[in-house]
Amino acid sequence: MGVLGLIERDDTHREVVGSAARRLSSDVPALATRLLARIRTSCPSSARLVPEAEQLESVRLGLTYGLATIPEPGPERRELAQAARTGRRRAAQGVPLDELVKAYHLSVQLVWDELVQTVREESPGRLDLLMRSSMHVWAGIERQADAAAEAYRQAQAEQRRFQDERARMLLGRLLEADEPDPVLVDAVRDALGLEEDGWYAVAVTRYARPARGGAFRHPEVLDGSRVLWSPGADGDIAVVVTRGADTARLSPALEAELEGPIGLSPRVRGLSSLCFARRLAETALAGRRPADRGVIALDDHLVRSFVLASPDLAELLRRQIMSGLLALPEHEMSALLDTLACWLEVGSTTEAARRLYCHRNTVLNRLRRLEQVTSRKLDEPRDVVLLALALDAVRTG
Template sequence: MAPAGTDAARDLGPVPAGLLGPAPAAAEQREAARLACSASGRLRARVPELSDRLVADVLAEDPLYLEFVSREDFWESVRDSLEAGIEQMARRARGQRPDLSVAERIGRRRAEQGLPLESLLRCYRIGGRIVWEALIEVVAEDDPDALSVLLRYASTVWHTIELQSTVVSEVYRRTESELLRRSGERVQALLDALLEGRGADGGLAQAAAAALDLPEHGRYAIAVLRSPRRDPGLERPERIGALRLVWRIRTDAEICVVSLGELGLDEVIEALGPLVPGDAGISTVADGLAGLGRARWLAEIALATCPAGDRRIVRLDDRLPTALVAAQPELAGLLGTQVLGPLAELDAADRDVLLETLETWLECEGSAMRTAGRLYCHRNTVFNRLRRLEQLTNRSLQRPRDVVELTLALDATRLAAPA
């Protein structure tokens, strides 16, 4: 195939002298120009025949070509390239700048169609051979004695074909990079729309399923990882065993969409454990991509139940009472102030001892003996601290409603504490 856009020539900058071939002596230059112009007219008439031959030769070596390009499209592009190349021989012989517009257009289109660059360049190599052979044939028919001049002109022909292949390759790679960038941006935009809760919009979940290569109606969970700064060393695999993972990095957190298949949330925690250097919250199971927005919110609430620096992966369904507090920070603050506010008058160390004793007593399911063992003190000390707490808050640990208020107020206080 032969060259063809002025625009591409400008993109590539000045054409190196080597690519345009060595300059023959003045007389030979004039003879070569005459020969090229004469031969180009004969070759134009043979373009349909040469196009058939080139298409057949390419498909014989690369039968998968037609998986990316229709036969009609392939033949038409071959015809256009041959016509441009034949014209180019005459232009080059007259010392004119190369026109690379056809090569530029073909490189862009083949990249958009996904044809491998290797296949495209193979086509140009075969095309160069066919053009050269046809040129020899027409010159031999018209003026056999001119073949020696043609041989001296060969370097110009082949350097021109090389220039065309270079332009095709450059435009192909630029287009491929642009397509990858656009594809990545589209995938991220679709994922963001799902995570923002717009999955119920018509067609969005279906489009996202195709772009992300995920089942539209599968089982999903969301994990939100607290990451004040992006950790470049953090692994973000696309698969862990049977789990499929899709990551979305944000400034204050990282979101991991987990396609569960038949697995459960325990397998998610086990899989993410080695990857998560800090805290993470995991949602309940969501049904389909349309439910990812709600799942993200639930995962963020789960993460909010875990004080910063705890370095834990928590499931929402394991921390629902605390999640209620975390989901309503203003009400939680009001509850903490109303129930535990009197403790603010105490010395900080004294207040911390009472709160730690209450928290441990709740974790030990109301057993003073186990609480004392955890705190390395006598059980009477535990009773004394709890009795004092009851007096200060005007709540009784014998009344279930008061225990609920103290528990939620303690959660609110812990969650509001600075990291």
């Protein structure tokens, strides 16, 4: 067959399909009603989530624009624009994507059956020409399904971004609050799917965490614990949904995730305690020494934190307990302070001597000298507590 024969054959196909499509276009209201019944029977979520009148109008427009493109697609492609509108709307209504696509499959089945029936009634001798055009008809409606699905996915992505930003804002507000607001606690629980009475810890840093992919509502996992990140006023804040009995094992994972020192709160019970835990983490971070790196857990620095929480108390401890020691020559003062710190940490003169690389008698002599200049006794529990507090008051002052 020559080129002319091919052109004539294409024109004949277009004429047959176009004539049948124009015939169906005059009966769109009835077709829309039949198609709607099929969709609402086969797609239960659509029937539940989409008002019937709205869905009927959407089906009517889809059929109208779709049938108009069968004879000649045209430059406007209104059927694809309508499909995209439908896809976005169904995403907003919560209709499952598979039901959206199924509705278009039902549409193509109905339209094809009606085209066949029309040609069989009006031009039965040309039915074979319609059959040869089946790919053209089916592909046209499949393009509508693809346009609807793509718009649906884009709308869902926008919804997730909005939900993530809302969840981030709610969590940030709860963390920064002075006192927990029950309404805000409920909103955070619902937005993030967290347990209201679960166990949590909070970590704070003065550095911004490197950007990571993934949705905010799907927490990352560090050492078996789920972690939600929230930007704070001065740095990043991590809310840790703890799994173990303590937070000690979290330290290496947090240090690998963040730069600079990190303040870590003890475990607290319930979402309503997150603002309290954030303050505890801030206290731990504020108590770091210049040489401190990595995680500073409040559990490990409670004495220092008590001192930091009250500058006036720290000054009182320095004056009343440490004034005599601070008046000593620098080398003697440093030796006594280092010996006290080591002895308090290990609780043994023998172990303190080993760590300080000196004889046990040297440690004993230094401790007796310390008792003399502070007027405190290391065999008195109350005095030991005061000396521990005073030591941190000196070293953080």
